[in-house]
Amino acid sequence: MDIDKLAKGIVAGERRALARGITLVESSRADHREQATALLAALPKEHEALRIGLSGTPGVGKSTLIESFGMMLIGQGLRVAVLAIDPSSSRSGGSILGDKTRMDLLARERAAFIRPSPSQTHLGGVARRTREAVTLCEAAGFDVVLIETVGVGQSETVVAEMSDVFLLLLAPAGGDELQGVKRGIMEMADIIVVNKADGDLKPAASRTCADYAGALRLLRKRLQDPDGFPKAMMVSALEENGLSEAWAEVQTLAGWRKDHGFWQRTRAAQARYWFEQAVKHALLAQLEAPKAKAALAELSDLVAQGLEDPTKAALDFVAQLDRSLA
């Protein structure tokens, strides 16, 4: 594969080149990984998209919101990429963005690029590949990269680690109770967006929004926030209400962070985070080499038979692991 040509195609905004590049970073074949690394190194890093993380449990209306929000941005002349991290994709084959028809208006737009979650791997692998896909979308000149995830488990953390602004999408709650959103996830949110503020659900949406606004006020003030943030607001993705207000808030926040040095500081910290993750991943990948695998299987048999202590056998194995094994 001609990596330089592929890189040029991506920078020129060719959709096919971008899609091929993402397929490359998603592959786990060793030669593909090598080419993907070369591709990432070859791409220019000057253009920065606004990376928006978006988390919400199934049923809160993520697809409808992304479609409405994306169409609005495109109407303003912006180019929008939508990526996804589905922590369940390794088992179920993917439950989000697997079907482009979920966002069929957006999918038909030339200024939009929609890519489902990479599958067949664990969350760490999905996350790394999506982060690399974000880099590719930035090089391809997209203005906004939306990274979607379902709000279960740890996928919010990894999405927050690759976003400039993180939105938590909620549905109106039945009672006057917070929806069991974990504190850790609330602490990640820059803006809590209560969707479905339409029809019968409007009063409930209003109450939920007020509840979360109250809860957010109780959180410790973060350095990277101007006054008034994090905040809660209502939208109706269905009726396309509140979307331009949400976009204005995102822009206000992003602008303030740029002006006050937090944008670059956060991106630098995120780069460190992904570097550390990649180091750990590369270290553990040594265990996948055929010789290492065979040696491990042999020791594992002894451990299973009770002839070796698991901890001691592990320490001995790693002490002896050298380049010839890996």
Added chain:
Amino acid sequence: MDIDKLAKGIVAGERRALARGITLVESSRADHREQATALLAALPKEHEALRIGLSGTPGVGKSTLIESFGMMLIGQGLRVAVLAIDPSSSRSGGSILGDKTRMDLLARERAAFIRPSPSQTHLGGVARRTREAVTLCEAAGFDVVLIETVGVGQSETVVAEMSDVFLLLLAPAGGDELQGVKRGIMEMADIIVVNKADGDLKPAASRTCADYAGALRLLRKRLQDPDGFPKAMMVSALEENGLSEAWAEVQTLAGWRKDHGFWQRTRAAQARYWFEQAVKHALLAQLEAPKAKAALAELSDLVAQGLEDPTKAALDFVAQLDRSLA
């Protein structure tokens, strides 16, 4: 430290030796880790305790149940050790078993040994240390080792990976709805124990028990289960009702698994699991060596400044990592 003497003390059933041994396996100091590994290798493996995993969210009455259940077992002449895995202990300083007064009757018994969750480390570290503490308790001749965890997050999985029998403790539900117990956790359970089947809550407990019995019937039949398992049953830890029935079920299940080869097969698979975890841990521990740390910090700075791509820098680093660095 005289490891042989410590091992002999543990085998002789000396409480202080056992406590010191557990403190040793809980330490993260390199010299302590080495001694802990030697200790584990030095201990005889002949005596097998019945390892019972017990998971339940806060408020379901875990402490009361463990106290009542433990006192009953001691009354039958058995020796009982209680260990805990608290995934939140690294942050909060531990929320379970931190206070022995939670089980003050049991704590006063000579035939009982209660140890709070190790703290100040991530779940993987807590889990490994607790698994090693289980080994120590077995060598010390305990008949039953109860491993408690709070039912949030991934700690159930690691407890199930060190248990012969896994109990899921639930409280009576308000409505006729299942309590949002994740399918994965239900699939781990050998016996679902609905607590608080007393007073006003008795009808709700009965309904909840029937609901879960129904849900369990929908799960795929597992090879390691005799007819009738997994099952749901009611107890009242407070009124000490149903405890001997629960114990009889545990013994029936354990006996069947021993007779049919599943006991040893499961333990062998668990030993493999912990060996693999220990290998990964030992590999990643190389990054903690001073030279490796310094080299990583330097590269991380370049990555943060955008002068190196995170993925490429990581691959280069690991390729160059050799014994001289570690």
